[in-house]
Amino acid sequence: MNSYRLTHLRELEAEAIYVFREVAAQFERPVILFSGGKDSIVLVHLARKSFWPAAFPFPLLHIDTGHNFEETLIFRDQLVQKLNARLIVGSVQESIDNGRVTEEQGYNASRNVLQTVTLLDTLELNKFDAAIGGGRRDEEKARAKERFFSHRDEFGQWDPKNQRPELWYLFNGKKRMGEHFRVFPISNWTEMDVWQYILQENIELPSIYFTHEREVFFRDGVWLAAAPFMKMKSSEKTELKRVRCRTVGDISCTGLTLSTADTLEDIIREIAATRITERGGRYDDKRSEAAMEDRKKEGYF
Amino acid sequence: MEEVFSSKAYLNMELLRFTTAGSVDDGKSTLIGRLLYDSKSIFEDQLDAVKRASLQKGEQHINLALFTDGLRAEREQGITIDVAYRYFATPHRKFIIADTPGHIQYTRNMVTGASTANAAIILIDARNGVTEQTFRHSYLAYLLGIRHIIICINKMDLIMFSEDKFEQIKGKYNEFARKVFPEEDLRFIPISALHGDNVVSQSKRMHWYPGGTLLHVLETLPIQNDYDLIHKRFPVQYVIRPQSSEFHDYRGYAGQVAGGIFHKGDQVTIFPSRIKSTIASIDTFTGPLEEAFPPLSVTLTLADKIDISRGDMITSSDDFPMESQDIGLMLCWMNPKPLALNRKYVLRHTTRTLYCMVQEVEYVMNINTLEKNCTQKTVIMNDIASVQIRKTKPLFFDPYQRNRITGSVILIDEATYETVAAGMIR
Numbered sequence: 001m002n003s004y005r006l007t008h009l010r011e012l013e014a015e016a017i018y019v020f021r022e023v024a025a026q027f028e029r030p031v032i033l034f035s036g037g038k039d040s041i042v043l044v045h046l047a048r049k050s051f052w053p054a055a056f057p058f059p060l061l062h063i064d065t066g067h068n069f070e071e072t073l074i075f076r077d078q079l080v081q082k083l084n085a086r087l088i089v090g091s092v093q094e095s096i097d098n099g100r101v102t103e104e105q106g107y108n109a110s111r112n113v114l115q116t117v118t119l120l121d122t123l124e125l126n127k128f129d130a131a132i133g134g135g136r137r138d139e140e141k142a143r144a145k146e147r148f149f150s151h152r153d154e155f156g157q158w159d160p161k162n163q164r165p166e167l168w169y170l171f172n173g174k175k176r177m178g179e180h181f182r183v184f185p186i187s188n189w190t191e192m193d194v195w196q197y198i199l200q201e202n203i204e205l206p207s208i209y210f211t212h213e214r215e216v217f218f219r220d221g222v223w224l225a226a227a228p229f230m231k232m233k234s235s236e237k238t239e240l241k242r243v244r245c246r247t248v249g250d251i252s253c254t255g256l257t258l259s260t261a262d263t264l265e266d267i268i269r270e271i272a273a274t275r276i277t278e279r280g281g282r283y284d285d286k287r288s289e290a291a292m293e294d295r296k297k298e299g300y301f
Numbered sequence: 302m303e304e305v306f307s308s309k310a311y312l313n314m315e316l317l318r319f320t321t322a323g324s325v326d327d328g329k330s331t332l333i334g335r336l337l338y339d340s341k342s343i344f345e346d347q348l349d350a351v352k353r354a355s356l357q358k359g360e361q362h363i364n365l366a367l368f369t370d371g372l373r374a375e376r377e378q379g380i381t382i383d384v385a386y387r388y389f390a391t392p393h394r395k396f397i398i399a400d401t402p403g404h405i406q407y408t409r410n411m412v413t414g415a416s417t418a419n420a421a422i423i424l425i426d427a428r429n430g431v432t433e434q435t436f437r438h439s440y441l442a443y444l445l446g447i448r449h450i451i452i453c454i455n456k457m458d459l460i461m462f463s464e465d466k467f468e469q470i471k472g473k474y475n476e477f478a479r480k481v482f483p484e485e486d487l488r489f490i491p492i493s494a495l496h497g498d499n500v501v502s503q504s505k506r507m508h509w510y511p512g513g514t515l516l517h518v519l520e521t522l523p524i525q526n527d528y529d530l531i532h533k534r535f536p537v538q539y540v541i542r543p544q545s546s547e548f549h550d551y552r553g554y555a556g557q558v559a560g561g562i563f564h565k566g567d568q569v570t571i572f573p574s575r576i577k578s579t580i581a582s583i584d585t586f587t588g589p590l591e592e593a594f595p596p597l598s599v600t601l602t603l604a605d606k607i608d609i610s611r612g613d614m615i616t617s618s619d620d621f622p623m624e625s626q627d628i629g630l631m632l633c634w635m636n637p638k639p640l641a642l643n644r645k646y647v648l649r650h651t652t653r654t655l656y657c658m659v660q661e662v663e664y665v666m667n668i669n670t671l672e673k674n675c676t677q678k679t680v681i682m683n684d685i686a687s688v689q690i691r692k693t694k695p696l697f698f699d700p701y702q703r704n705r706i707t708g709s710v711i712l713i714d715e716a717t718y719e720t721v722a723a724g725m726i727r
Contacts, residue, residue, distance in 0.1 A: 004562065004594045005525050008316035008395040017598035018557045021539040025611055025652070049586040050598070053551060054543035137386045144385040163383060165409060165635050167416040167723045169557075170649045170711045174718035188397055190388045196311045274344075 009197055012189055013046065018169060019148055019185040020050035023130050024057050026173035027181070030130035031088070031123075033301060034060040036072035037248040038205055039134030039186065042194055044079065045203050046185060047132075058132065059086035063119050065111040065250040066093040067229060072248055075206035090122030107219075107231050110252040116300045120156040123180060130173070130181045133301050138190040142293035148187055154178035156299030182301075195271060199264045208245045211262045216241050222255035246271075310392050317524060320399040320414040320447070322438035323424030328455045332424065332494035333387060333400055334365025339501035340516065342389035365494075384414045393520045408441065408668065408683040409635045412723055415445035416709070419524050422451045422515070427460045427491075431473045433669040436481075440668055443482040444631060444685070444725065446705045449522050451488050453515060457507065458493040464509040467491045481671065486522070490515050528595040529704045533561030533569070533617040536651035536707070537609055541600055553584055553600035554609055559651065559706035560699070561617065562594045563601070568618040571609055572697040577618055579604040595706075612653035614697055614707075622697040622707060629727040631666075631701075632659075632686050636714065636721035640680035640688075646721070647713035648692060651706065656693045656715075663687040687727075701725035 006014065023030045032047060034040045047056035062076060080087045092111050095101045100121065101114040123131055137144045145160055149171040152158060164172055173181055186194070198205065215226040215238045224230065226238045230252060243256040244267075261267045323329035337343050343351075348363075355364040387398040399414030401407075415421060421442035425435055442450055452474060460466050471489045478487060490499055491510050498504035501516045513521070541553040563569075567580045583590040584600040593599045601615060609615075616622055634640055640659060648657040664673040666685040673687075680686045701708030702725075712722040 004528075004530055005315060006597065007312060008314045009312060011316045011596060014557060014596050014598040018538070018596075021555050021598070025539050050555070051539075051541060052584075052586040052600075053545070053548045053553075054541050138388045141385075144387065145383050160383070164720045165413045165723070167413055167711055167720070168705065168709045169417075170709065172649065172711065172713055172718070172720045174647070174713060176718070188386065188388075190390070190395075192311070192390070193395070200312055 009193060009200060012186070012193060013049070013197070015169075015188065016046045016185040017050040019171075019183065020047055020056070020132070022149075022169075022171050022173070023132060023183050023185075024051070026171070027130040029126070029128050030058045030132060030183070031061045031126070031128045032056075032058050033119075033131050033133045034062050034076065034087075035134075035248065035301075036062070036068070036076045036206060037134070038194060038198065038209065039136065041079070041203060041205060042197060043132065043134050043185065044083070044085075045201060048083070055084070059088055061088045061090065061122060061126075061128070061131070063090045063115045063122070064092060065115060065252075066091065067111055067227070067251045069206075069208050069225070069245070069248065069251060069254075071206045071208045088122065088126065090118045092118045094118075095121065107233055109231065110250065112250055112253045113295065113300075115250075116156075116295065116298050119301070120299050123156070128180065129175070130183050132183045132185065134186060135182075135184045135301060136189050136191070136194075137184075137187050142296055146184055146187060148184055149173050150182040150184065151175065152180050152182060152299065156180070158182075158297050158299070160293070160297065192268075192271060195264065195268050199268065206248070208248060209267070211242050211244045211260050213240055214243050214256065215239070216243055216256055223258065225251050225254070225256060227251050314390065314392075315394050315524070316397065317394050317420065317519060317522065318397040318399065318418045319420040319422060319519065320401060320411070320418040320442070321422045321424070322401060322411055322442065323455075324426070324432070324434045327424040327426045328494045329400075329424055330366035332422070332453065332455065332492070332500065333398060334367070335494045335497055335500045336398075336516065337387065337389055338365060339497060340389050340391060384410050391516065391520055396519060407437075408633060408685065411438065411441050412445060412633045412635075415442055415447055416705075416723065418445075418447055419527050420449035420451060420519070420522055421447045422453055425452060425454050425470060425474075427454050427456045427466060427470065430470045431477070435474070436477060436671060437668045439478065440481065440666075440671055441685075443485065446702060446708075446725070448527060449486045449488075449524070451490065451515065451518055453494075454489065454491050455494050457491045457498060457504075458496055462491070462498075462504075462506045464507070467510075488512070488518055490518065529560040529699075530562055530594060531560070532620055532622075532699060532704065533563055533567070533615075534559040534622065534699070534704065534707050535563065535601065535615040536653070537611055537613045537615065538652045539611060540609065551602070552606070553602050554615065555598070555600045556615075556652070557598045558593050558595045560595060560704050562592050564592045565589070569603070569615050570618045570621065571607060572614045572616060572622065572624070573695065574607070574613070576605075576607050578607055612651075614651065616697075622699055624695050624697045626695045627660075627689060627691050628696060628698065629663075630688050630690055630710070630724035631727060632680065632688050632712075633723045634680045634682055634684045634686065634721065635723065636719055637682055638714070638721070639682075640686070640722070642678075645715055647715055648690075648710055649713065650696055650698065650710045653696075655696075657690045657712070659688050659690050661689040663689065688724075690724075698726050700727060 095118045147166045244259045351367045401410040401414040492499040538556040581602045664675045665677040699707040708726045710724040
């Protein structure tokens with residue numbers, strides 16, 4: 001390769017760093033949405049790179065459904081401590097207790113949709129004007145239309161048919177009082193890019209991404225983790241399996257992959273051979289063909 | 302697949318961004334679907350969803366075009382509303398496709414998609430040959446500074462894979478291209494997106510065509526010269542001041558290199574102050590670099606303590622950007638509200654924000670005939686116009702055709718904050 005060409009991962013990295021610096025320059029109170037999943041961990045890594053030797057000028061915001069994998073929470077707290085970062089937690093349980101949202105009932109009940117209200121409330125309470133997320137355009141068809149700087153109205157809603165044109169890298173972050181932006185620095189990354197970057201940069205991940213034994217049960221083609229709040233049908237029973245997470249969300253909607261992969265190289269080989277998209281195992285996307293689009297319009301991540 | 306994603310190969314791949322242009326029935330979505338499908342970038346669950354949708358619509362085959370559907374309204378109406386981005390990779394390159402809609406707000410969307418692309422694929426329906434739309438698409442690609450244009454003559458199956466017809470279309474296009482953009486890297490490929498001929502695999506029905514498949518061309522286009530590596534340009538994006546005891550006096554200028562190759566020790570001049578200094582270090586998180594080139598994001602430190610802020614530009618000391626308060630632009634208008642002369646607009650250029658007024662509309666381009674209309678003074682949505690603007694402060698810039706970063710601007714409506722126009726400096 002020509003010495004004045006970057007590899008594609010370096011080019012994507014340079015693009016993401018540029019986006020982070022634009023956020024810091026154009027907004028007063030930005031925040032990084034941190035779920036403890038690999039994409040948000042990569043975001044934090046890129047944020048560190050963007051402002052070194054200074055610390056990155058954003059707190060982290062975790063929307064906590066209360067239905068987490070414990071490993072993710074432990075990892076989150078260790079990372080926050082290591083970076084000396086500020087962590088804000090928005091609690092879905094509190095939103096339920098305050099009557100802001102109503103808990104879903106039944107076997108497929110999930111707090112995934114409820115998160116949107118907690119997220120918007122937390123953004124408003126803290127007067128955050130830009131929320132930086134790890135959304136990628138390759139994830140889902142509605143996301144393919146996202147801008148790097150995505151405008152949200154005062155109700156936090158996305159209007160996909162009426163987005164501001166985004167040309168070159170001239171991002172327009174102008175907004176009125178009460179409105180905010182969602183910013184997606186890794187818009188152009190694919191799932192494979194993220195994993196190869198994690199390998200290249202040697203980024204630490206929560207242990208649930210690697211193979212481990214877990215009590216699981218099978219529902220509608222997806223392995224789900226057994227947990228006290230997971231309502232099981234009488235026909236369903238738990239089994240002990242070697243599994244790992246391909247994406248990490250709330251337990252109620254995160255499908256687990258049967259896998260023995262215990263290194264990044266193994267995971268990459270496994271993903272290369274997989275013929276199912278990353279979100280194919282996500283229970284939250286299976287609700288309807290436009291499930292993601294609908295949630296995003298309401299203000300979802 | 303194993304080979305594609307071996308980490309050794311993957312960590313050494315290049316990125317190519319391209320855009321696709323075609324009229325409504327030229328088969329653009331089918332072509333993209335074919336590229337994704339034949340390069341094995343479609344996953345089983347996506348395939349299942351498309352199979353189900355094809356069946357539901359009563360179609361006999363998998364409708365490849367459905368892979369590129371996005372929003373609910375698009376599926377319902379069978380149209381594309383907005384630019385969508387698609388991704389696929391081969392062992393050589395990773396590709397980003399800016400998939401732009403064929404009809405609604407065509408110019409606005411194509412300009413958006415083309416603004417970051419290295420290459421453009423322009424589709425021609427072999428039955429119709431070169432049309433006004435072909436000229437329009439080619440002109441916009443050229444205007445947006447795309448140097449590699451791939452003309453795919455599609456639906457060859459419907460004209461019996463005729464070499465004569467292909468040569469005719471090629472001849473007619475070349476005649477036009479020689480007049481409008483003689484220096485472009487131009488290629489012609491006869492394809493059938495529906496059946497896959499010459500898209501990913503070589504066609505067995507067009508032995509007369511000696512060139513490579515579309516994918517082969519995309520994998521081998523020479524793109525190393527797409528950035529300006531001669532004229533050093535570094536727009537300051539953000540000033541880094543750690544305020545920590547370890548880096549007490551550190552003052553770094555963060556930004557993405559927009560042109561040229563910066564070296565440690567280079568003599569530089571800062572605009573607009575024109576103060577001179579020397580690059581003391583090129584810093585990154587993983588350690589200092591000896592040199593930095595586009596599009597690296599780095600942090601520069603200088604030998605002297607100078608007041609520099611966002612919007613300033615660091616350049617070499619013997620090769621300045623142009624500087625002027627009045628500039629000529631090719632403007633693409635993108636808002637339902639027409640351009641208002643002598644009204645204040647916010648102007649963004651690199652990392653700088655200032656105010657400007659459009660003083661004069663010189664002509665509006667008829668992008669179907671490529672004739673200049675000098676009597677039209679109103680500029681409405683999807684118009685391309687040549688205008689003169691005046692700014693409150695001087696701008697330091699390069700012509701767009703030399704540097705797409707230092708030569709581009711957007712206009713923002715002061716009242717609605719919408720991005721209303723894209724401008725390329727002449």
